[in-house]
Amino acid sequence: DKVDLGDLMFSLCYLPTAGRLTITIIKARNLKAMDITGASDPYVKVSLMCEGRRLKKRKTSTKRNTLNPVYNEAIVFDVPPENIDQINLSIAVMDYDRVGHNEVIGVCQVGNDAESLGRDHWNEMLSYPRKPIAHWHPLVEVR
Numbered sequence: 343d344k345v346d347l348g349d350l351m352f353s354l355c356y357l358p359t360a361g362r363l364t365i366t367i368i369k370a371r372n373l374k375a376m377d378i379t380g381a382s383d384p385y386v387k388v389s390l391m392c393e394g395r396r397l398k399k400r401k402t403s404t405k406r407n408t409l410n411p412v413y414n415e416a417i418v419f420d421v422p423p424e425n426i427d428q429i430n431l432s433i434a435v436m437d438y439d440r441v442g443h444n445e446v447i448g449v450c451q452v453g454n455d456a457e458s459l460g461r462d463h464w465n466e467m468l469s470y471p472r473k474p475i476a477h478w479h480p481l482v483e484v485r
Contacts (some may be wrong), residue, residue: 345471345483347369347373347374347480348370348371348435348448348480349368349396349454349481350367350481351371351479352365352366353474354431354452354475355473355474356421356426356468356470356471358471361422361423362420363419364416364419365417366414366416367386367414367416368412368414369410369411369412369413369437370384370410370411370481371409371478372410373410373447373448374436375409381407381408382408382437383407383408384405384409384436384437384447385436385440387399387400387434388401388432389431389434390431391428391429391430391453392430392481393428398419401402401420403415404454411432412467412473418468420466427453429453430451431451432451433452434446434447434484435481442444446459446484447481448482449481449484450480459477459480463477463479
């Protein structure tokens with residue numbers, strides 16, 4: 343039973359010569375409302391994963407009171423070409439809460455170990471170095 347948690351659009355771009363992986367979080371749409379007000383305060387957390395370990399994490403700014411936030415924020419990780427095959431990006435859309443814990447709205451993965459679209463997007467990025475490749479990704483529940 344698929345819950346519709348919304349979609350996230352981001353672009354991936356890899357510069358092999360500089361060993362720079364850039365993920366630009368563009369926007370999200372139809373996010374699941376997390377607050378009683380019927381909206382959310384979403385931000386996006388990107389974790390650079392290697393063999394199940396988190397190496398680095400970065401996040402975007404928080405957009406207040408919206409289910410369709412626009413970010414246009416680039417997050418850059420240093421990934422040498424010899425390591426690019428072992429890397430996955432774990433992307434979580436979070437709901438910021440002033441009280442209590444920030445809740446996960448939904449997640450998606452890109453990288454060699456990701457499924458279907460996440461792997462296709464990654465392979466497309468590797469096939470076209472230096473060119474940002476943008477796709478929508480459906481958010482799924484955290485396993």
